[in-house]
Amino acid sequence: MKHIKSHFTFTKQQRSGIFVLLLLILILQSIYFFVDFSSEEFQVNPNELAQFQAEVDSLKHIEIQNNKPKIYPFNPNFITDYKGYTLGMSSQEIDRLLAFRKQNKWINSVKDFQTVTKVSDSLLATMSPYFKFPDWVTNPKPNFKSKYNYSETNNKPKTFNQKSDLNSVTAEQLKQIHGIGEKLSERIIAYRTKIGGSFIADVQLQEVYGLSPEVIKRTLNEFTVKNVKPVTKLNLNTASIDELVTIQYIDYEIAHHIIEERTLREGFKSLDELTKVKDFPVKKIEIIKLYLTLNLD
Template sequence: MKSHFTYTKQQRNGIFLLVILIITFQCIYFFVDFSSEKNKVNQEALSKFEKEIDSLRIAKLKESKSKVFPFNPNYITDYKGSTLGMTNEEIDRLLAFRKQGKWINSTKQFQEVTKVSDSLLDEISPYFKFPEWVNSPKPKYSNQNYNGKPKTFNQKQDLNTATVEQLVKVNGLGKVLSERIVKFRNKFKGGFIADVQLQDVYGLTPEIIKKITERFTVKTPRQIQRINLNTAKVEDLVTIQHIDYDLAYRIIEQRQLKEKFKSLNELTKVKGFPVNKIEIIELYLLIEKEIVDE
């Protein structure tokens, strides 16, 4: 056995050199990048590949063509986009555009936003259905008189008696939202208390509300018995829109800590209070001043 592990000086030098070479090559393998700095792209092959992908997408669309119905491209979902043949990136661009509160009003704008190919656009654009006010814009109704002044209170129509036919004339409102306003108003016996309650109508943007109030306003407000905030019980507070039992308990707890509220704005400091609804909640509340006996 000893003869197998006894080396001459030259053999030891050879083994040492071999170990050095192995370590050197391992270091080169791990730390040196042998990949090409520039990957050349064959544009002709890439273009051919993209055309093949488009043809497959179009073929898929033709298979389900009988199931496609006219639709508003502003409301394309992930599922709807995939059935139309759009890629995830194209759908994401559309959804990101809509999150900004913007609307697509033409086929050209749809392509600019989503960057779909011309071939796919030609296939799906015949099914686009934009609102009537986009395809056939109606003359804008001005909130001003002929003398250039905004309408006065007396010149405006009563929001509590307005019909769907009257509301639909507001530019950009439409029949669906007009019907929704009337339905929401009629939930309350006597209608709206104030114009600010339009904020509770689903689908109304601040811009549309502004256009409505330029022509309509509450002239015959619903009569209510306002609640004294500093004496109200939980059972009283929960009758108010946007106040549930949890919030009512927190309001009373805050009232006790502060030894009564000095103003209605102090409600915004209550944990979980819907600050954006303060104007509506204030319609139902008041703070009565205490009468001090002399």
């Protein structure tokens, strides 16, 4: 009992502390019951709120635009199914475009595109700023039809005498052919120089990088090989490996296979028999045959 009583015995300093604590509790309880802590109603300015909301909406719109896939300039003649869908075209509109291109026809203006696809004015307005047509469509040369006005349907093929010499044609003359610009004309002249200053045959025009079959056809309707420098041709049945590798598209491996095939056949009877040679570049045979001859004696 004496031990328990000792827990309730306080010093003067402790009693003072307890008194102060009780006094603080009483004061705080009084403040809680008698003081109104409710704040005044917050007044919202409608104009400021509307302005703030407009700024937030503007930032959201900018973010949405930045997250959209970027569209780069493109030629509408080469729109694929996927590209058309991403631009907002319907399957019918895409089918009309693809059917038109299968006829080997070209769209050369925004008006042509709408006429073929029948897209709406609103969709056309969003797409057309990204259309990029070739330079010869958007910036046709003034003298484009001055001399070589070529028409696939109306012009008859010219005779050999009516054509100019492909070995003396200039870059300026070549640029008057539909489809040949500054770069292609320079490539033709550079290739002619590379092979010794003159073409041996018209077929060599196929070796110029970037010339499509249509452009080659137009070119050969106006020009042909006439004045040819003498070319030393190799006898296919006697040429050595070292001689054969001097011909374009024939390397040492192919030359070795040619010698093997020649031995098996006991001599070639025709230049076309080269197509039977292992790894022979068949697509280039017409070029290779220009530098070969065949002595059957």
